[in-house]
Amino acid sequence: MIASAIAALVAAAFAVRWVVRLRRPLGSLTERVTYETLHTASLASPTLRTGLDRASAERSLRHLRTLLGAPAVALTDNEQVLAWEGAAPELADRAAELARRTVASGSTEVFGPTDVLTPGHDSLLGHAIAAPLIVDEVVIGSVLVVTDAPSAGLVRATTEVARWVSSQLELAELDKSRTALMEAELRALRAQISPHFVYNSLGAIASFVRTDPERARELLMEFADFTRYSFRRHGDYTTLAEELRSIERYLVLEKARFGDRLRVTVRVAPEVLSVTLPFLSIQPLVENAIRHGLEKKAGDGTIVVLAEDTGNECVVTIEDDGVGEEPDRVRQALAGSAGSDSVGLGNVDQRLRAVYGDEYGIVIETAPGAGTKVTVRLPKYAPGVER
Numbered sequence: 001m002i003a004s005a006i007a008a009l010v011a012a013a014f015a016v017r018w019v020v021r022l023r024r025p026l027g028s029l030t031e032r033v034t035y036e037t038l039h040t041a042s043l044a045s046p047t048l049r050t051g052l053d054r055a056s057a058e059r060s061l062r063h064l065r066t067l068l069g070a071p072a073v074a075l076t077d078n079e080q081v082l083a084w085e086g087a088a089p090e091l092a093d094r095a096a097e098l099a100r101r102t103v104a105s106g107s108t109e110v111f112g113p114t115d116v117l118t119p120g121h122d123s124l125l126g127h128a129i130a131a132p133l134i135v136d137e138v139v140i141g142s143v144l145v146v147t148d149a150p151s152a153g154l155v156r157a158t159t160e161v162a163r164w165v166s167s168q169l170e171l172a173e174l175d176k177s178r179t180a181l182m183e184a185e186l187r188a189l190r191a192q193i194s195p196h197f198v199y200n201s202l203g204a205i206a207s208f209v210r211t212d213p214e215r216a217r218e219l220l221m222e223f224a225d226f227t228r229y230s231f232r233r234h235g236d237y238t239t240l241a242e243e244l245r246s247i248e249r250y251l252v253l254e255k256a257r258f259g260d261r262l263r264v265t266v267r268v269a270p271e272v273l274s275v276t277l278p279f280l281s282i283q284p285l286v287e288n289a290i291r292h293g294l295e296k297k298a299g300d301g302t303i304v305v306l307a308e309d310t311g312n313e314c315v316v317t318i319e320d321d322g323v324g325e326e327p328d329r330v331r332q333a334l335a336g337s338a339g340s341d342s343v344g345l346g347n348v349d350q351r352l353r354a355v356y357g358d359e360y361g362i363v364i365e366t367a368p369g370a371g372t373k374v375t376v377r378l379p380k381y382a383p384g385v386e387r
Contacts, residue, residue: 040066041164048168052133052141057083064143064165068157071125072146075165078103078139088125091146094118095128099142102130106139108159110150124148129155131162135169198227204257219256222249237385240307240314240378241273243282247305250283254290261300262290268307272314276385277378278351284344285318285362285374293322293372312380319373325366334362356382 044063047056057075061083065073072086076099081092094116102109113126127150133141143162147154201223208216226249229242244266251264286305294301303320333345349362356379366372 037067044165045168048165049172051172052077052082052169054082061085064161067161068145068154070145070147070154074099074144074146075141076103076144077141081144082141086146088146091116091125095144095146098128098130099144102132102142102144103139106132106134108132108155108162110155116146129158131159133162133166133169135166135173140169200257201253204253208256215256219253222252225249226253236279237276238279239273240268240275240277240282240316243277243280244268244273244305244307247283247286250286251303258294258301262294263300263302265302265304267305269309269314271309272307272380275314275378275380276382278348278355280344281348281352282316282318282376284348285376288345289318289320289322289372289374292325293320295322297322314378314380316376316378317373319371321371324368324370324372326368327366330364330366334364352376352378355385 040063044060044067047060050056052075061073061075062085064075065085070086072084072088072091074084074092074095075082076096079096079100081096081099084092084095098109098111098115108129108131111128111130116126116128125146125148127148128144128146129150130142130144132139133143143158143165145154145158201219205216205219205223208219226246229246229249248266251262251266255262255264286303289303294303301320301322303318306315306317306319308315308317330345334349335346345362345364353361360377360379363375363377364372365375
C-alpha cells in the first residue's frame with residue numbers, strides 16, 4: 001500500500017512537470033527579461049534611497065548582482081568595501097584599492113589579474129570592472145564586479161548599473177534635503193503661529209481678569225494646552241483626534257477675542273478620530289481661515305470644520321464665509337512664495353504630498369467676497385505613517 005502511494009506521488013509529480021512544460025510562457029522573451037530587470041531594480045531601489053552605507057549596501061547588493069549576473073559584486077565608498085556578494089570574498093582588500101583608483105579617475109576601469117590577484121593567489125576570477133558612483137558631480141564610491149572574463153557587454157552593464165545606483169543615491173540626498181527643509185519650515189511655522197496669536201490671546205485673557213477671573217483662568221489653561229501641543233518636540237505624526245483637540249482650544253481662545261461675532265461648527269465622524277497624519281497639518285488651515293477670512297470681515301463670521309469618513313479615506317474641510325482671496329495669491333501661498341503671508345499653506349501642502357504622494361495635498365476653493373473652502377484628503381492607512 002505504501003508502494004502504491006509512492007507510485008501515485010511519483011506519477012503526480014511527472015504529471016505536474018509535463019503540465020508546466022506544456023504551459024506556454026506569458027509574453028515574449030524580451031518582455032519577460034524587461035519585467036525581471038525592472039522587478040529586480042525595484043527590490044534594490046527602496047534600500048538605496050536611504051543613502052550609501054554598510055546597511056544599505058548589504059541589503060541591495062544581492063539584487064545588483066542579479067542585475068549584472070556576475071560571480072561577485074561589491075559596493076564601496078571612497079575608502080573601503082561596504083559589502084561583498086558572491087565568490088572570492090578574500091579579494092575584498094584588493095577590491096578596495098581598485099575602487100580607490102576608480103574613484104580617483106572618475107570613470108569606469110577594467111583591471112587584469114596583476115591588479116586583482118595578490119602574488120601567489122591563483123583564481124579563475126582574475127578580472128574586475130569598477131564603475132564610479134557619482135552624486136551631484138562628486139564621486140562617492142563605486143560598483144565593482146569580479147569576473148573571469150570582462151566582456152564589453154559586462155563593462156557597459158556595470159557602467160549603467162552604477163549610473164542607476166547613482167540616481168537612486170541622488171534621490172536619497174534630495175529626500176534628505178527636502179525633509180530637512182520641511183522640518184526647518186515646520187519650526188518656522190510654529191514660530192509664525194506664535195507672535196500674532198499669542199498677542200491676541202493674552203489680550204483677550206487680560207480683558208477677563210477683572211470682570212470674570214474664572215473665565216480668565218479657564219482661557220489661560222486653554223492657552224497653555226494649545227501652546228504645549230504646538231511647540232512639542234517629539235513625533236512627526238499625530239492623530240486627528242489630537243489635532244482637533246488643539247484646534248478646539250484655538251477656537252475657544254479666538255471666540256474669547258471675537259465674542260458673538262464668531263460662530264463655530266465642528267463635526268467629526270468618530271470613525272476618523274484615530275487617523276494618523278503629519279503634525280500641524282490641519283491647525284494652520286484653521287488659523288488661516290480666521291486671520292485671512294474672518295478677521296478682515298466686517299460683522300459676524302462663521303467657520304465650519306468637518307471631518308468625514310469616506311471609506312478608505314478621511315476628508316477634512318475648513319470653510320469660512322470671510323472675505324475670500326484672489327486665486328493667484330492662493331497659488332503663491334501654496335508655492336511658498338516669499339511675498340505670501342498665509343500661515344504655512346505651502347508647508348502643509350508639501351508635507352502632505354511628501355508623506356502620501358502628489359495625489360494628496362490641499363485643495364482650495366476661493367474668490368474675493370465668496371469665502372474660502374479648504375479640503376484635505378487623508379488615507380486612513382498609509383505605509384510608514386504611524387504615531
